[in-house]
Amino acid sequence: MEIPQGVFETVKKLQEAGYEAYLVGGAVRDVLLGLTPQDWDVATSALPQDVMRLFPKTVPTGLKFGTVTVIAEMPIEVTAFRREGRYLDGRKPSEVRLGVTLLEDLSRRDFTVNAIAFDPVTGQYVDPFRGMEDLANGRVKIKTVGEPHRVFRDDALRLLRAFSLFAKLHYHVAEIDIAEDTISAIRQEAESIRRISAERIQMELNKIITSAIPHICLERMATVGLLQQILPELYNSRGIGQQGLGEDAFNYSLSVMSYTSPKLELRLAALLHRAAHFRCSPTSDFQGVCCAAESAALARDILARLKYSNHTIATVTHLIANQLSAFPARMPEVRRLVRKVGQEHISALLELEKAKLLAAGGRGLEDWELLVKRVEQVMASGDALTVQELQIRGSDIIKTLGIGPGPEVGRILNRLLDMVLDRPQLNERDALLSIAQKLKDGEGDRRM
Known part of the structure; x- marks a missing residue:
């Protein structure tokens, strides 16, 4: 077992001071499986005040529960052997008793593979509940x-x-x-x-x-x-048919999620992208805009209830709301898609759309691949996709057209961007100012 030097020295120092000290919990389990632990926990017969006296840099992160964080080459949680009283509310023990034995400490843990202790100084294991036996075979x-x-x-x-x-x-x-x-x-x-x-x-x-x-x-x-x-909303989609699919909405959502890469926001979007399917008309389009909007709203409620961050909620609902009912074929439509979704989110949306196709049997993947190529062309072209990327600014509009600051400036800039999305070659200062003058005079393209 490869132990970081700081962790080894922490255990050794406790033992040299006359205390028992062991590595415990998930770190021992992970190393036995050949995995790299994310955190290292030490259990010891030393009380928190003893630990703080022994080590120059400590943080009293959980004195009530006997825990002190020792700052070595990494933070190391050092917790006194403890026994817990009854959990009267299913969340917190009614009392915590320190100064007990290692066996009592291991006895309070959840699963047998997490109730193994290891002494890195002697190389000995303590495994009263035979968790190592399962891991070994x-x-x-x-x-x-x-x-x-x-x-x-x-x-x-x-x-x-x-x-x-x-x-x-x-x-x-x-x-x-x-x-x-x-x-x-x-x-x-x-x-x-x-x-x-x-x-x-x-x-x-x-x-x-x-x-x-x-x-x-x-x-x-x-x-x-x-x-x-x-997640009662997800569970309630069990048995609800999917138009054009053999699986129900629940199994389909799980399948879509399984085809995405393990990124939290993308996985949540895949899981909840049809959250409101049971509210939508059974005759509505399978990927209809209405259902996407309702699913985004319901996903927002679910994620807020589970206390996800505002950033995660915004990203997940943005992906769900912008699901595609059809893949755009013309380049102006592709530019508008990238602009609407945002360059920072377009890859995730494309991955979500591919996962949906794979979960539905793979039909339409050729069209998806063509869309990906077109999006890549747009991203590589440097074509303007936002007002900020136009070759003129609001100040240019004000100066050239002789109008004051206000909503009219923004309206003209957005009209110009709409034209540039159709014809990127228009994104030149003189051409844009000429078009802006026509828009002010009422001669612009009223379709925009």
Whole structure:
């Protein structure tokens, strides 16, 4: 096991001071699987005040729960061995007792593969719940540390963590499943996830959505009654037919998501791009503008409820609202598409449209590929796509036409841009000023 020097020295220093100290949790599990841990956690018999006395740079990040962050070459969370009282609200323990044994500390953890301790100084493992056995033979059964109902009642977020762990380990072991008694308890305790804050739910949901198997996880979550507690709007699309498709709206959305790259905003847009399908007329166009607008509005409500950032909500709803009912064929239409969607979002929209085609069987991919080439041509051409890229400014309009600042200046600039989108060669200062004069005199192209 390759341990960063700062982590090793932290454990060693605690031990040299007479305390027990081990690496614990997901980092031990990941290294055993050959993965690179994102975070390193140390569990120790030292109390927080002992840790702060030993290390020159510390941050008291969670003294109530026995946690101090040691600043070495990286932040390292050092937590005192602890035992937790009953979780009366399914979210927080009624009490936290420090100064207990390592075994008691490992006993409070969620799943057996997360309840392994490792001493990097001696190279010894402590594995009272045999999590290493599953990892070593590559046949992992995700099972709770102790009686499943108690584990989930202690912290209902563990219901969701079972699936995020399933998603994380799926491609790193030969076989993986959730133990039968664990899945049975999830089914019976599913409603208790409602007691968990939206922020905590979102963090675990993001891990699932950006995993390699989001469609498998969400489908399984639906079968045990967990998905409907978190995303009832998505669950309610089960069994609703899709015009021209064999699958229902739920399975189709999962399939679309599975064809996208693991970028959170893109995956969310794929998952929710048909969120309002059940509200739309069954005879409406499959990718109709009305349904896209309603789905964007519903997606906004869903994401706001789950406490996503304003930036994420804006990006996801923008992609959903701008779904294409048909692929533009003429270059002026392609320019208008890039302008409307924005150069920063056009690649994501194109990927979403491809995923929709693949989920529907692949018909139309040739037209999609042609659109991609045309978009690339537009992006590479340097043609003006915004008012800011025109060869004149508002000040030029004011000076040349002798008009004052105001809405009329903006109206003329937007009319000019509309003409340039049709004919990029018009984007020259003299030509634009000449057209602007005609627009002021009422001689402009009134179709624009």
